[in-house]
Amino acid sequence: MNQTFNPASIHQAIVEQQKAQDRKKMIVNGVLLLLLMAAPFVMYPVFLMKILCFALFAVAFNLLFGFTGLLSFGHAAFLASGGYTTGYLLSNFSGLTTELGILAGTATATAMGLVFALLSIRRQGIYFAMVTLALAQLVFFFFVQSEFTGGEDGMHGIPRGELFGLINLEDNLNMYYFVLAVFIACYLLVQRIVSSPYGQILKAIKQNEPRAVSLGYNVDRYKILAFVISAALAGLAGSMKSVVFQLASLNDAHWHMSGEVILMTLVGGMGTLLGPVVGATFVVNVEYQLSQGPLRDWVDPILGGIFVLTVLAFRSGIVGELQKFMRKNLG
Amino acid sequence: MSSNPDREYEQLRMSGLHAFYGESHILHGIDLVVHRGELVTLLGRNGAGRSTTLKAIMNMVGRRTGSIMINGEETMQCAPHHIARLGVGYCPEHRGIFSSLSVQENLTLPPVVRSGGMSLEEIYTMFPNLYERRFSQGTKLSGGEQQMLAMARILRTGANMLLLDEITEGLAPVIVEKLGEVLVALKNKGLTIILVEQNFHFAAPLADRHYVVEHGQIVEEISANELSAKQSVLDSYLGV
Amino acid sequence: MTMIFGVPLAVLSGQLLIGIINGAFYALLSLGLAVIFGLLKIINFAHGAMYMLGALVTVVLFDLLGVNYWVALFVAPVLVGAFGILIEYFLLRRIAGQDHIYSLLLTFGVALIIQGVLTNIYGVSGLRYSMPDLFKGGINLGFMFLPYYRAWVIVVALLVCFGTWFIIEKTKLGSYLRAGTEDSQLMQGFGINVPLLVSLTYGFGVMLAAFAGVLAAPIYSVTPVMGSNILIVVFAVVVIGGMGSIGGAIITGILMGIIEGLTKTFYPPASSAVIFLVMVVVLMIRPAGLFGKEA
Amino acid sequence: MSEQYVLETRNLVKEFKGFVAVNDVNLQIRQGDIHALIGPNGAGKTTVFNLLTKFLIPTRGQILYRGEDITPLKSAAIARKGIVRSFQISAVFPHMTALENIRVALQTAEGSSYSFWKSGHSLHKLNERCMELLESVGLAEFANTTTVELAYGRKRALELATTLAMEPQLLLLDEPTQGMGSEDVDRVVALVRKAAQGRTVLMVEHNLSVVSKLCDRITVLAQGAVLTEGDYQTVSADPRVREVYMGSDGSGERGAQAPSQENVEAAQ
């Protein structure tokens, strides 16, 4: 059988294969985009924006967890610090346009991400998760103690303002398309990162860290970069969320939120691109719809049941299982 | 070779054994018989399925079909811990040294399944390295020392059928030589041994019979005295 | 009066003692968690719920059947432990060998179910349970009034902790457990009934949590959500001690009780955050916790 | 080349809690040599490797690379200097294809490894070199196979190819033939010989036939210290080496002394 192959053709096949994958990705992205563009005419825009914000949060988390193998249990800190910063600036400096407020929120989260990363990156496995949790708890403590956050009453009445001083964001549709644009941009960025040369190294580090070290990679730096990007995107999600809802609250900083994003990612399918989006959509929807309906006293146990079921029956998450199914049945 | 009264006793009989890891079908109908006190080897290329055969005996593969009789008892439905209790000692290819236990704890870990195993002193005299390092963490041993430990610990249990996977791997020639002597001694005590080996030079003089495995099937059975006659066949299988 | 940083010595000694008592509680809870994580590699997010169940079962048994405290001290942990074994058998077993994160998700789901269902039955205000008569009152130690019940808590909690440590670190059974967590398949290959061992271990860890719950019933408000906040604190204790180190969990538990107690004296608002500060600092200096072995 | 030795260690010591694993070792490795480190189990060979690549920090002593003191450098920095190792226990990226495994190594030199904004297609230019390397270890047909699915021996071969992709100046191989069938062993021997052209190789190996075929110079370690040094002839003739390491059968073949000489001859 040594005679039947030749390296050039294998190389060709690999390139073709990747191109085919790219085409598939393009199709999926296109369909997704169309759906999202049309969505506000079918569903309630503020609710859709909530989903998009959480989806972005989960995508950010998954970049670190699903693609780098680092489980952060403190991502709520970034969501909240983005939200509070943007909220504070927009409420107190009326000259500031919305996008600057959001940028500032993102920048704060990015800086905080760098600090978290520097302090935690050397820890392995569960220790890493716990250091990030601990740091996030300290941040939570800071938010509880600070006057500007409004404590458990929260920060209210954040003005949505005008995008670039031009587009009125008080209008829900305008706001929606702005959030959508940001979301799509971030999603494509993560898609790009994952398949980029850098993404390959992340994958390698995730799979066998000592080997990556022995190949001459300073793995800490790669991990820090991933952490910072992830924190920035999480902060961006928080910033946008505070503008959408015009409020920021301690719920976003609580460790339950760090837990929730893990759950969203797992339910959707970790290590897949679409998984966190689907997971966030699913969890936010289930929680919201249940809280409205006749089962509103039973939201927690039902969510609990869903998590149990996910682990037992759909371990790779909704998207992961779907991919498996397609691979099996459609080759 | 010393002729043993039990020589005719069937210690192990595998028939039509198939084994799977998840989706992949690894063993395609293995048939073999090992008598009490015999030492047989499983030879073959990398990936032929020799380790899998041993694991299948221990019920450590994903799924199995066919039949495995140990001491005349069907074991297809048995959990691994029952199989061990039938007197089977397994030394895995990956060594399986426990890092949370000291060397000595590792050594005394497997429960004694039958009387007649070696004592701790005997083992320490056989492997002085282990004695020297007996209080250090199991996985802090050097590669070769771990290999010795993996082998040594099943000698204590009194198992009368040993499944040994690549036990000379990574050992210095002196130790390999010593292991050879140990195997001969064990055989003389009446133990049944199934040996998976890459090191044919080590295995050849010890074994009563050789099975050649390829693509999950037994393709050849060669007894010690036909070895020279079938040398070329063997070479072609092993790619020497 | 002798003062230390503006706090009278008498008050400080009282606070230290209180710290040790709370530490004994933490030790008991984190011990169960350490056993479950250390030995089974299960991140048991249902631990808080099991603690709660221990307390709730005590109260409910009393209300329904008039079962007294002393009986509950044995019966409640056994019942909850048996429940834990069922969870292990029907749920956790199916994900053995998978990434730890799945056990987190699974046990978190289980905790949500247990807490949610019980909230709908018993509400959140708390259930009434009165102190056994034997423990009413206390002694004056000079620097503080020590309720008898707290003295009992510290004694019994430390005894249970020490017993558990001994079994796991010093007995053959313990070495089976430790080895079984690393390579359960091979342990089975040596003739040990690992699945049974795993069930029993999980049940035992859960029992420890429930035992702490019974101890808590007379002194804390018993509600279905009483375990949800204590959970991450206990996790922090286990991590600071070093995952998998049984002795570490016990010592750290007590240490954290003391540190928390001192914080409650000097800067109370930080008393819930201080443990996380300690965790960051400890892991900075010792990446595998105080007593953990580095990988 | 002004320096005669590529790598030198001076009084290298490693202690573990009072146990001396490496004791005052002075190694001198000449440019272009294939240098073997042999010795009984637990002699400290792997530990020396770990010290050279900083997976362990020396208790005392110095490591010089081309005359430069590299003792304080970290693992990754050492790898970037061109000192690359393979592991005793196989080290691959299990969920990547064989080709991707090698590509990761090639990316080090590429300088684009932080480029998170670049397309994945930018890596295809490395594929050709990957295929060459895969072919050289006989794995070309498995280029697109996920590594977990490879048999043990093939994983080892892949690991070697990955290491070579780093274009190392000094190659450290820890038991490269372990777990391989004789067929593969021969391939590896050929491969190492090919790889050694223009490079220096330091290897640990228990298979004496490999050592005798390949190595220009041999250092024997025992109990952490250097026992003797020289070419294969000298070393194998040394009675101390025979006693602690080679055993009674110093023939250079790996294996025990045969209880029955005929069988062995038959087997050869």
Next chain:
Amino acid sequence: AISDNTVKIGYLADMSGTYRDLAGPNGLAALEMAIKDFGGKVNGAKIEVVSADDRNSPDTSSSTVRRWVENDKVDLVAGLVASSVSIAVSKILEENDRLGIVSGSAASSITNEHCTPNHIHYVYDTYPLANGTASAVVKEGGKSWYLLTADYAFGHALEGDVTRVVEANGGEIVGSVRHPFPTQDFSSFILQAQASGADVVGLANAGADTTNAITTASEFGVTQSGQTLAALLLFLTDVHALGAETAQGIQLTTGWYWDMNEETREWSDRFMKETGVRPTMVHAGIYSSTLQYLNAVAATGSDDAQTVRKQMMETPINDMFAKNGRIREDGRMVHDMFLAEVKTPAESRDEWDLYKILRTIPADEAYRPLSESKCKLVNN
């Protein structure tokens, strides 16, 4: 006119979390009782109820209420417990000009800096809680106070109010400790309170924190050693959980108690038949405020927020919940409050017979005077 010929009421409250028992599902029952008692229809128009769990989350609640007012045409939002939720919801109601009646929140900021022309704060807030309990206790001789304050906005507000009242009455705060929220073990704080030698240990916290603090205080013999416990916010459900034995002698302020008179007893019996428990002041407030709302709709023939609110402000409230209650321009419903003491086990007939009413605190004395208001609707 009544929009779409339907009056739609949305009930939003914590159905599953920490505040479940004081409002929760039973609050919905109280609301439905009010509609039934009103006759199920108003001026021939249907009355519909929708309900949701607020998840104690302002953003989930915002989504819910936005949909309610924008899509489902909800006219009134009732319930409203967590203050972050109440404030967030009131902003949305203001934007969309609908009405909200807050029955569960304690924050007095709801009708102060966060006041809007679109909501009413009905049952109680921190101001009278401090006023009632603190002044009564000081007047009885509890001059020196030690405060255990929950370290968040609610606790801080309560602490501020108590300090003001205690000092105004000639008492003094000798010490205080801010404990994290939530805290399970209070022994350390109780010990500090004991060591302070204060006459009174004031609990400026709520819910499980308060019950835990009281349990621990009883365990450590705080009352035996001569100190008085004053809880600033206790609901009937909390006292019920503690039991008379542990809670006896504690003084507290409440807006309503089920066993005050024939009228309250009659309604409470009906409530208990529905739900199996005695109502808290929040449950009674939800019932009362819903009836008042429906009366106003009937009187004006309109469900327009401003029309109804105006009508409600002009109508004094006289029902089983309040006598001579009135709604001020800042949205605060002011009514008499009551100083109560928890009965001893000997005095208590059954598990719900828990309070002795000691004193009535007249409405004008109880609530923050408008002259101190920071509300944008009040001209100061």
